[in-house]
Amino acid sequence: MSTTLPRVVFSLLATFTASTLCAQGIEDVLVIGSRKGNDYHKISRGGEVLKVQASKPSTSVRGANRAPDGKIWVVNFIQATLTILKPDLSVFSHLTSLPGYPSSVAFSRMSKTGTYAAYVVLNNTNQVLVFDQNAQMLNMLSIMPTPPFGDRALGCNMDVLGNLWVGIRGRSAGSLYKLNTQTMQFSGPYKFPALAANLGGQVYGSTGLRVYTMGDGSRDVFEFDLNGKFLRQASLSTVGTGGVGEAAIDLNGMMWVPDWRNGSLYQFNTVSMTTVRIHQDSRLRSTIGCAIDGEGGIWVIDRSTTPSLAYKYNQNGRIEQYAPVGTNTSNSGDFTGYSYANVVDPNGDNDGDGETNRSELKNGTNPFNAQSNSALSLRMDGTQYISQTVRFTLARRNLSTLPALIAFGLRANPPISAPIFTGKLMINPALLLVATVGSTSATKPLNFYLPLPNNPALRGIPLMFQGMALDRTFVMSDGEGFVIR
Known part of the structure; x- marks a missing residue:
């Protein structure tokens, strides 16, 4: 033989x-948008640059978010616009004259007929716009923040029950609001137990009945249950001033948090609420964006070099690969789709191979590759x-x-x-x-x-x-x- x-x-x-x-489901790739380079990079899990596409119209990109059907919803940096790309990075739709500046995007579970909702948070007007999968607006909702517990909506994410959580950022404190996506009613604010600089703004769902939030001026992580009850607080590190960027939570409840002030990557256990390890590398000085690929690789963007580089860490915190991804790139968004497959639609089948997203993640196979x-x-x-x-x-x-x-x-x-x-x-x-x-x-x-x-x-x-x-x-x-x- x-x-x-x-x-x-x-x-x-x-x-x-x-x-x-x-011809299969969602592509097994990462799409990362560049802020100063005004372009998008499609890369493989092995660091291959498969395509570089100039943003059209030319615009500074805050973050690229992968939808359940493979489209890329692009948040443009401090602009009242939103760009939706096809999987090949050509423009599907470019929305202009929005009532505010988009800062984050989250997606509902996709139906068997291919429909889903995209929730877009507007930072300067504290609104949430709801679109269908074809970028047609369905609803416009308003949040009324309660000072001093934040005044600007920033990040959003879905929980395992399909609720949308919005983080409210403030100079002295922060809070959370929860949108029941069935009734389209907000509840909150769900307040933090203590005041601290620049709390709130970023929020993450996990596979458990929990949500976690933090802010870029503090290294504290706050845990809430899905009723908005505060449960626990812990610090990623007690050394220095924090500057946490976009984080990601894996299948086992491990939160990977980049720190743009010192280039660190925190490995934080959300079950024990303790920092397992702080990963540092002399090559990384301003780590800011983070997402997990379909095989568990942790991708962290470092913007301190030109070009910016996306580094791939394994689960032990060792760098295995990197890829160039434009200039001054931060990409605040889930550019792999992992959070959707892991939290929002674990019983779905993103790649159409007959096996659920959750079973593939548990078994070590890839939910984005048929x-x-x-x-x-x-x-x-x-x-x-x-x-x-x-x-x-x-x-x-x-x-x-x-x-x-x-x-x-x-x-x-x-x-x-x-x-x-x-x-x-x-x-x-x-x-x-x-x-x-x-x-x-x-x-x-x-x-x-x-x-x-x-x-x-x-x-x-x-x-x-x-x-x-x-x-x-x-x-x-x-x-x-x-x-x-």
Whole structure:
């Protein structure tokens, strides 16, 4: 089998070369908007810059938020406009003359017919605009903040029950308001127990019946239940003055919080309300945006360099990859869609592969990639730098054992369909090489270790890896592309 399977694969690839665009659900990519660069960057989880698109009309971007249907809702920086992009980054709609300046966006659960609501917070008028999936306005709601507990609406997020929470930011204190999205009625303010500088403004839902809020002038985290009752308060750090940026909460309740004043990344356990670790790296000095990808990678944007860089951390706080993402980039928004899949719609199926978002996150497969599921999935681990070793694991949750291989080469653009494939080939067949051959099952996955030579000339070379298993057809895993750094 060690020689027969590769020969069969190459023979069939030579026969079927017709290409079609991969037709699946939401793309397994990150879209990040640049404030000063006036552009959008579409990047892969492996740091490949797949596309750079100038913002049209040219505008400074505050944040890009990925909707459940793959559109990108762009908040423009201190402007009464809102831009909605198609997944290919072309403009779907550009809304002008809004009654205020959008600062954040959150999405309701998408129905089986593809409908959802987008909630847009206006910072300077304390309003929430409600749009449908086609950017048609459905409602306009007002919040009446109660000084001294904040005076400006800033951040918003959904909880597990479908309520919208809005953070109110103030110079001396802050508060929360909750919108019942069924009755369209606000309740609140839900006040913090103590006064502190610049509290409030950012709010995050979790998989538990909790919401968390913080502000950019304090390192305190405040926990509320879904009735608005204050529960606990804790400090991320007792050293220095805080400058927390956009945070993200993962499946296990770990909150990842960047600090733009000193370049730190706080790993905060929302269950115990304690800081597990403070990750610091000499390359990072102003970390501000943060989101989690479909395989648990934590992406943190550092705006201190030109270009700004998005760094990928693993769950142990080690940097594995980075990608250039424009100039003075902060991207205050969920640019991966993870929060939606994890909190808002855990029982949905974003990628249309028949497995729920929550089950995929728990099982280690990707809810944004239809070719990453219990039948077959490929995972990449390790720092993708010269002199480091990268591990690829081809796994399946089915107990049956299948002959399999891991191949690599250059990315096929577009991906390739053929009658012999279940899924699509992500590697250009003319440049495909077999890395390893063996078998894979739930108890014994197929592993391949790639040592990257200590040769600076390799930096910048892109590679694409993909697994294949032989069943009734050639079952194709998801592709893992990366750039050697």
